[in-house]
Amino acid sequence: MPKATSEKFSRAHQPAAKKKDNASSSSAMTNPIFNTARFGQHILKNPTTAQKIVDAANLKPTDKVLEVGPGTGNLTVKILEQAKHVTAIEMDPRMAAEVLKRVQGTPMQRSLSVTIGDFIKVDPLPYFDVCISNTPYQISSPLIFKLLSHRPLFRIAILMFQREFALRLVARPGTALWSRLSANVQLYAQTSLILSVPRSDFRPPPQVESSIIRLVPLDPPPPVKFEEFDGLNRILFSRPNKTVRGNFQAKGVMKMLDANRKTWGALQVQEGKMDVDLEKPIAQVVDEVLEELGQTENRAAKMDVDDLLK
Template identity: 30%
Template sequence: MGNNVRAKKHLGQHFLRDESIAKDIAQTLTHNGYKNVLEIGPGTGMLTKYLIEESSNIVAMELDRDSVAYLIKTYNVENLQILEADFLKEDLQDYFGTEQFAITGNFPYNISTQIVFKMLEIKEQVPEFTGMFQKEVAQRICASEGNKTYGILSVLTQAFYDAEYLFTVPPTVFDPPPKVDSGVLRLTRKANLKLDCSEKMLRKVVKTAFQQRRKTLRNSLKSFELSDNIKEDPIFGKRPEQLNVAQFIALTKILEADAISNND
C-alpha cells in the first residue's frame, strides 16, 4: 500500500486488503434516485478508490487523523470530500442540504448498530444503505420472523427498508484480521415511509417486547397496562419473534387504541 497508517484497536479498525471485495462493495450501490454518497470509516481508502469511479459526489467521514492525512494525499479528486468527523455526531444536512444520499462503508464493528439507528433517524434522505458489518449483525438486520437472530434491529429497520444479505467476507482479507466473518448487506428504502401507527410507539413496543423475548406478549407488554378486553386477542399469545413487521404495526395500533379508551 505504501502507507504508514496502522489500524487502531480503540476505533475498531480492520483495514480491507482485497481489491475485488472492495470493488464488489462499491458496486452494491445502485445510484437509483440519488447522486450523493456518504462513506463512513474509509480507513486507507480501499473502498473509496472504487466509489470515486462509480459516484459523482462522495463525502468520506473518518475519525482517525492518520487515515485522513493519508486519504487527502492519495485521493485528491474533485468528486471526493474527506472529513475528519464522527458520523454519529454530525448533522448531515451540513453536507448534503436536503438532497438524497446513500450511505456505505466498511463499518467499524464497535459502532455498527448505532450507525443503523442514526440512519433510521434521517431515513427521509437515505434511499439506500449498503456496507460491511460483523456477519451476525448483518444477518440480524436482514433476519425474518421465526429466526433466532430476529430482533429489535430487524423490525425497526425493515419497517422502512427492504433488507438483503448479499455476501460473506472471511477474516483473512483484513489487516489485522478480525476474529469473526463479515457480511455485506443492502437496504433499499420502501416507497411509502408512512406507518399506520406512531413510529415512536412502534419503537417502544418492539424494544419492550424483545427485552423479554421468551415470554408471550401478554406478559412482556404488561407495562402498557393492557385492558382485559384486548388481552384475549390471539396476538398476545405469541412471542415477539413470531411477529413480522406488519403484525408489529398492527399490535402497536391495538395498543394505541387501548391507551385512548383507557383514558376516556
C-alpha cells in the same frame, strides 16, 4: 425518529491479541498507518471484495455518495470511478490524509470531500443518494438508526457489519435471530444479505467474520413514532417466546402502562380533544385490545412487522 438501540457490538472493535513472539508480528502491524487500534479500524485490502461492494450499490454517474470510514481509500477510489461526488467521513486524521493523498493531482480530487470526525456526531449530514460504510463495529447500531432517521431519504446503503449483527438485521420472524433489532430496522427498510467477508480480507484482520448487507429505506416511511414502536418491542422481545399477554403481565409493565395512560389522558383533556375514561383497569384495557386484534396468544418470536404494528 429512529434512535440507537442499547445493543453494543464491540468485540470486532478490539485489535487482535498480540503474540509475545515479536518475530510473528506482521509487517502491517508495524506500519504506523495500519496501527489502527485507537479507532478500531480494519482496512479492507482485498480489491475483489471492494469492487463487489461498489457494484452492489448500482451507482449512477449523477450519484452523491456518503462513505463512512474510508480508511486508506481502497473503496473510495472505486466509488469515485462511478459516482459524481463522494463525501468521506473519517475519524482518524492519518487516514483522512491518506485518502486525500490517493487522489491528489488526479481528476478525482475535485469529486472528493473528506470530513474528519465521528460520524455519529456529524450534524447535519450532507445530501447523499447512496451510503457505503466499512466502519468500526462498535457504532453499528447508532450508525444504522442515524441513517434511517436521515431526511431526505437516500436510495440505498451498502453496509459492512460484524456477521452476528448483520444476520440479525436480515432475520425473519420464526428464526432464532429474529429480535427487537430486526423488527425496528425492518419497520423502516428492506434488508438483504449480500456477501460474507473473511477476516483475511482486512489489515489487520479482525477477530470475527464480517458480512455486507443492502439497506433500502421504505418510501414513504410508515407513519409511526419510532419511540412508541421500540417501546412496544422492548416489552414483547424481553421474552420473545412468551405470549404477548404474558409479557404485558410481567412485573412493572402494567404499572408503567397505567402511568403512561394517565399522563396521555390528562394531556388529551387539557387540549380539549376528548373525554378520557381512566376508570377501567389497565389490565382489562390491554386484554380487550389483544383479544380484539387476535394477538393474545401470539409470540414476538413469530410476529412480523405487520403483526407488531397492529
